[in-house]
Amino acid sequence: MTEFDHLNNIERRLIDNLRTGTHKGGTAWALGEVSVFGEFPEPEDVKYPCIILSQRSSGLEEQFMGQLMTVTVSGTKTDKYGELYGAAYDCSIMVAKDSSMTPAGQTDVYKQRRLLNYIMLNAANVFMDSSFGDDAVGTEVEQHIFTGFRDVGYSQALEVWGASTGFIITFKNTR
Numbered sequence: 001m002t003e004f005d006h007l008n009n010i011e012r013r014l015i016d017n018l019r020t021g022t023h024k025g026g027t028a029w030a031l032g033e034v035s036v037f038g039e040f041p042e043p044e045d046v047k048y049p050c051i052i053l054s055q056r057s058s059g060l061e062e063q064f065m066g067q068l069m070t071v072t073v074s075g076t077k078t079d080k081y082g083e084l085y086g087a088a089y090d091c092s093i094m095v096a097k098d099s100s101m102t103p104a105g106q107t108d109v110y111k112q113r114r115l116l117n118y119i120m121l122n123a124a125n126v127f128m129d130s131s132f133g134d135d136a137v138g139t140e141v142e143q144h145i146f147t148g149f150r151d152v153g154y155s156q157a158l159e160v161w162g163a164s165t166g167f168i169i170t171f172k173n174t175r
Contacts, residue, residue, distance in 0.1 A: 006132075006139045006171055007058060007087055011038065013132055014089070018051050021122045023129040026104070028122035033101050048096035048160070049119055056166065058087040071140055071174050082174035084142055090166050091127075093119050097159040113154075116161040120149050127167045143170040 018036045021028025035050040067081045095116045100109050103118055110118050127146050132139035145168040152163040 006085070006173060007055070009139045010087060010132055010141075010169055010171070011053070011055065011089075013130055014053060014126070017126045017130050018053065018123060021104070021119075021126065023122065023125035025125060025129075028104055028118070028125075029101060030104065034119060046094075048094060048099045049101065049115060050094050051119070051123060052092040052094070054090050056088040056090045058085065069172060069174065071172055080174040082172055084170055085173035086168050086170045088166060088168045090164065091123060093123060093163045093165075095119065095161040097161070112161055116152070116163060120152075120163050120165075124149075124165070132169075132171070140172040141169055142172060143168075145170070 015036050015038055017023070019034070020031050021034065033049075035047040037050060037052045039054055040052055041050075067083060068079055069082050070077050071080050071082070072078075093116060095112065097112060099115060100111045101115055101118075102109050124146055128144050130144075132141050147166040147168075149163045149165045154161050
């Protein structure tokens with residue numbers, strides 16, 4: 001566990017889970033079928049379909065009187081000083097006109113808008129289901145807030161289907 005590195009722990013777990021579409025319902029796609037970037041890539045580096053995750057902001061959500069809070073470390077509750085801290089992320093999903101994928105457990109090939117819809121739903125599942133409280137990550141998440149997808153559509157100029165969303169993860173920041 002890397003203590004005091006919650007922002008990097010959260011981002012790394014999200015990227016790892018998005019790479020395989022891993023959520024409580026299972027695994028939506030195989031490693032490498034969907035490219036995941038932690039920032040907008042150079043145009044020549046984009047491989048479709050892709051998910052681009054970028055941190056939008058972070059900061060205090062709520063400070064407690066006296067800053068004393070109870071946290072769980074390796075299954076043991078202990079009192080520490082800290083506050084609730086939030087990290088907001090933007091996520092863009094892009095599917096090229098010629099992209100295709102056979103989702104895990106399916107026989108049908110998904111393309112274009114159907115593939116975009118599938119990735120959107122499973123990316124939302126990853127955001128809402130990702131866990132960060134194990135000893136490997138050590139971040140105690142209090143709340144996941146998913147804002148829903150917007151700007152869903154097709155760009156004829158780029159021949160790319162796309163959608164954007166945002167979400168916030170609130171966690172206990174202790175010292």
